[in-house]
Amino acid sequence: MTLDDWVALAMLWWRGRGRRAIASWLSDPHGAARLGRASDAALPAVVAGIAPRLASPGRLSAARDRAGAAMAAATAVGIEAVPWPDPRYPALLAAIADPPPVLWLRGDLTALNGPAVAVVGSRAGTAYACEVSRNLAADLASRGVAVVSGLARGVDSAAHRGALAAGGRTIAVLGSGVDIVYPPEHAGLAGEIAVRGLLVSELPPGTTPRPAYFPLRNRLISGLSRAVVVAEASERSGSLITARLALEQGRDVMAVPGNVLTGRNRGAHALLRDGARIVETADDVVEELGLPVGGAAGAAGGAGPRDDAGPGDAPDPILRHMDAGEVYGVDDLAARSGLDSASLLARLTDLELQGRIARAGAGRFVRAGMVT
Numbered sequence: 001m002t003l004d005d006w007v008a009l010a011m012l013w014w015r016g017r018g019r020r021a022i023a024s025w026l027s028d029p030h031g032a033a034r035l036g037r038a039s040d041a042a043l044p045a046v047v048a049g050i051a052p053r054l055a056s057p058g059r060l061s062a063a064r065d066r067a068g069a070a071m072a073a074a075t076a077v078g079i080e081a082v083p084w085p086d087p088r089y090p091a092l093l094a095a096i097a098d099p100p101p102v103l104w105l106r107g108d109l110t111a112l113n114g115p116a117v118a119v120v121g122s123r124a125g126t127a128y129a130c131e132v133s134r135n136l137a138a139d140l141a142s143r144g145v146a147v148v149s150g151l152a153r154g155v156d157s158a159a160h161r162g163a164l165a166a167g168g169r170t171i172a173v174l175g176s177g178v179d180i181v182y183p184p185e186h187a188g189l190a191g192e193i194a195v196r197g198l199l200v201s202e203l204p205p206g207t208t209p210r211p212a213y214f215p216l217r218n219r220l221i222s223g224l225s226r227a228v229v230v231a232e233a234s235e236r237s238g239s240l241i242t243a244r245l246a247l248e249q250g251r252d253v254m255a256v257p258g259n260v261l262t263g264r265n266r267g268a269h270a271l272l273r274d275g276a277r278i279v280e281t282a283d284d285v286v287e288e289l290g291l292p293v294g295g296a297a298g299a300a301g302g303a304g305p306r307d308d309a310g311p312g313d314a315p316d317p318i319l320r321h322m323d324a325g326e327v328y329g330v331d332d333l334a335a336r337s338g339l340d341s342a343s344l345l346a347r348l349t350d351l352e353l354q355g356r357i358a359r360a361g362a363g364r365f366v367r368a369g370m371v372t
Contacts (some may be wrong), residue, residue, distance in 0.1 A: 005043040007067035023053035023098035028106040040255030042353020070204035093223040095330045100202035105197040107176040111169040116146040118221050120239045121155025123232035129232030134162035139282035148225045155231045170197040173221045175213035182209040218242040227252035230273045240267045248332035254279045
């Protein structure tokens with residue numbers, strides 16, 4: 001399919017009842033193969049194979065019209081549409097249960113090229129929580145870790161500002177189109193992120209925020225990240241949705257302890273009682289993820305384990321199961337390597353950054369130099 005086709009598919013994703021069927025197809029490593037390679041298949045055939053009720057000429061025509069309008073709006077303001085099979089589509093996100101067919105991106109796309117950690121918390125964050133989030137984000141960013149959050153008031157905005165102050169990368173995931181900033185007072189912050197980081201949404205340009213969109217965007221915050229750190233959360237905080245989604249996606253969940261007298265952090269304390277790692281400094285995060293404690297963490301081009309290990313060295317648990325020229329899905333690699341989902345996705349990201357594997361479509365990988 002062409003880019004226009006993928007954007008039209010994304011319009012069907014948001015309208016009608018096709019979301020579950022499309023999500024099932026995207027998350028199935030063999031789904032695209034059954035319908036023909038995505039680059040060769042035509043949109044009507046793909047939609048008919050995914051959800052026949054969506055394949056009527058009227059619905060497809062309406063989806064194409066909306067897609068054309070969205071692409072025109074995106075081009076006018078410098079927004080890029082990155083579809084699911086595009087090599088720039090983040091591998092970690094492509095592997096979740098319901099990846100969006102298209103990501104709308106505004107800013108520096110290289111912010112996706114490295115390890116990322118989400119720092120989230122209460123919109124009514126205490127001064128303590130905001131200071132901790134700002135300092136934690138700054139320290140992570142200075143080590144080469146991208147800081148992901150939701151551009152909300154309180155903890156989220158503090159995390160973005162901390163990463164920017166350290167000269168690092170930050171990724172803001174919006175519950176609206178990336179050309180519409182919510183809350184409006186964060187327009188300046190969003191503008192700075194668009195220059196020095198990245199704004200991300202699955203919603204097409206011009207989409208205004210709605211309450212239902214924010215819980216949906218939380219799966220993208222966790223899906224883009226190696227781990228989620230909850231800096232402060234009440235018992236009903238939306239940050240706990242992000243933490244739950246992170247666990248479902250096989251990500252690490254961590255939490256910052258807070259004042260037990262106010263009740264403002266009971267949600268985070270509940271996570272700690274359930275086994276989340278306590279986070280006091282960035283060292284706690286990078287140690288848990290196996291990133292270097294000192295210096296830049298996970299910088300692209302850094303030295304990594306070799307698959308041609310010498311005597312006494314352990315061979316890479318993924319590369320040793322990948323034959324030249326063969327394409328492997330995430331499920332296949334998990335079965336072959338014996339790694340749990342969190343470890344597998346983290347290792348795949350590292351290998352891709354090192355140039356030792358390449359994606360042959362979202363969720364499928366080959367040894368580097370063997371893409372067909």
